[in-house]
Amino acid sequence: MYLVVSIAILITMALALVRALLGPSVYDRMLAVNMFGTKTVLLLSVIAFLYGRPDFLDLALAYALINFVGVLAVLEFFQSRSIRRAADRVDGG
Amino acid sequence: MLSGMKGYWYRFAALLLLLIAAWLLWSGIYTPLLLGLGALSCVLCLYLAHRIGFFVELFSARAILRLPRYWAWLLLEVVKSSLDVARIILNRKLPISPTVIEFDAAPDEPVGQVVLGNSITLSPGTVTLDVHNGRLRVHCLTREVADALLSGEFNRRAAELMKD
Amino acid sequence: MQSAVDVLSWILLAAGGAFVFVGGLGALRLPDFYTRMHAASLTDGMGTILILVGIMLQAGWSLAAIKLIAILVCLLLTSPTASYALANAALLSGVEPGNSRAGKAEN
Numbered sequence: 156m157y158l159v160v161s162i163a164i165l166i167t168m169a170l171a172l173v174r175a176l177l178g179p180s181v182y183d184r185m186l187a188v189n190m191f192g193t194k195t196v197l198l199l200s201v202i203a204f205l206y207g208r209p210d211f212l213d214l215a216l217a218y219a220l221i222n223f224v225g226v227l228a229v230l231e232f233f234q235s236r237s238i239r240r241a242a243d244r245v246d247g248g
Numbered sequence: 249m250l251s252g253m254k255g256y257w258y259r260f261a262a263l264l265l266l267l268i269a270a271w272l273l274w275s276g277i278y279t280p281l282l283l284g285l286g287a288l289s290c291v292l293c294l295y296l297a298h299r300i301g302f303f304v305e306l307f308s309a310r311a312i313l314r315l316p317r318y319w320a321w322l323l324l325e326v327v328k329s330s331l332d333v334a335r336i337i338l339n340r341k342l343p344i345s346p347t348v349i350e351f352d353a354a355p356d357e358p359v360g361q362v363v364l365g366n367s368i369t370l371s372p373g374t375v376t377l378d379v380h381n382g383r384l385r386v387h388c389l390t391r392e393v394a395d396a397l398l399s400g401e402f403n404r405r406a407a408e409l410m411k412d
Numbered sequence: 413m414q415s416a417v418d419v420l421s422w423i424l425l426a427a428g429g430a431f432v433f434v435g436g437l438g439a440l441r442l443p444d445f446y447t448r449m450h451a452a453s454l455t456d457g458m459g460t461i462l463i464l465v466g467i468m469l470q471a472g473w474s475l476a477a478i479k480l481i482a483i484l485v486c487l488l489l490t491s492p493t494a495s496y497a498l499a500n501a502a503l504l505s506g507v508e509p510g511n512s513r514a515g516k517a518e519n
Contacts, residue, residue: 156422160463163429167436167455174439174448182502183445189494190439190452193487194432197463200483203476204467212479213274219483223490230501237505273478323461330431330458333450337438346447348509369492369499372454375446376492377499377509387499387509389450 157205164198181233185226192222259303260294267293311410318409325402326371333372333389347394348377350385354403360410368402421469428462435459446509449499456491460484 168191175187196219203211271286272278297303336343353361361384365376368386373393378385388394431454438451464484471477503509 156425160425160429160466163433164463167432170436170440180445180502180507182498182505182507183448185498186445186448186452187439189491189498190436190455193456193460193491196483196487197432197460200464200467200480204470209476209479212476212483216479216483216486219486219490223494226494227497230497234501234505270482273475326457326461330454333438333454334431334434337434337441337451337454342441342443344442344447346444346509365496366489366492369453369495370457370488372450372457375449375453375499376496377446377503379496385503387446387449389447 157201161198161201161205164194164201168194168198185229185233188229189222189226192218192226196222256303258309263297263302264290264294314409318405321405322367322370325367329371329373329393332393336389344389345391347388347391348385349388349394349398350383351398351400351403353379353382353384354400354407355410356382357410360406363409364402364406367406368397417469421466424462424466424469428459428466431455431462432459445502445507446499449495453492453495456487456495460487460491 171187171190171194175184175191178184196215199211199215199218203209203215267290268286271290275282275286353364355361355364361379361382365379365384368374368384369376373389374397375387376384377387386394386397388397435451435455438454439448442448442451461484464480464487468477468480468484471480
């Protein structure tokens with residue numbers, strides 16, 4: 156059963172990757188990457204029990220925290236970039 | 249309702265206990281070196297929490313006691329709307345009618361508005377787009393969901409949770 | 413008794429896997445950014461809860477269960493926050509929410 160669930164999660168991760176590649180906007184890609192990250196946490200938790208190695212749960216928790224901070228950091232970057240571009244357009248136009 | 253310095257130290261002690269418990273649970277190795285590192289990181293976390301104003305009064309202790317009931321209701325809400333959204337996605341015709349609604353948040357303090365916005369986002373079919381000056385802008389997947397949200401059940405529950 | 417818990421946890425895991433898959437499908441099928449967010453919140457909310465609670469039932473009362481609860485609480489607190497940051501960033505940088513129907517429903 157763990158195997159079935161992990162395959163379902165893997166398929167969803169593949170679908171998220173397809174969405175990340177298709178885009179079209181930066182935010183679609185970020186949405187897909189965020190989804191990929193949370194699914195990674197779930198996959199790690201399932202793997203911990205699939206192979207009977209509870210230490211994977213620590214990795215899952217750490218990954219959950221890193222994913223959250225990472226998404227926020229990338230968003231901050233894109234937002235400041237789009238603000239600068241808007242300012243450039245005003246200056247140039 | 250706790251106030252002033254007393255509230256500050258209650259929060260401080262609660263976070264300290266939580267951090268110590270977390271370190272002892274996760275570490276599993278009880279040598280002087282690792283316990284010392286744990287103490288160091290607890291102090292560091294407390295300092296950082298102090299710096300971001302975590303110990304200033306944000307919500308009452310009674311709100312925490314009301315939390316389980318709120319979570320139970322929210323869980324039910326999440327289950328119901330998840331089934332709806334799953335049915336919509338699996339429908340071949342994809343019967344969506346995206347709607348953006350705006351309404352005033354009933355809780356007037358920031359934490360209450362965060363709770364309200366996050367609860368709305370957590371239940372599938374509704375995503376909080378913007379919280380500004382006590383006004384929420386919410387994107388709904390269908391018009392029915394938007395009408396249900398405008399009837400104000402979420403608002404009422406969140407305000408009830410945060411009232412003193 | 414033990415087998416009843418087993419059956420329940422298998423059901424939860426299967427339902428969680430199904431919800432996660434449907435969410436992934438939705439992220440691919442739905443037409444624009446804001447509607448795709450609903451699909452992501454389907455996997456983040458329901459899928460996460462079902463799968464982690466299902467595993468928790470298998471773990472029983474142990475350290476692993478406490479860690480799973482910590483993961484669940486952490487995910488349920490951070491994922492709406494990340495979704496809000498994403499939606500708000502998209503809104504502020506000018507991605508238009510909804511279609512023509514949105515204007516009429518606004519009040």
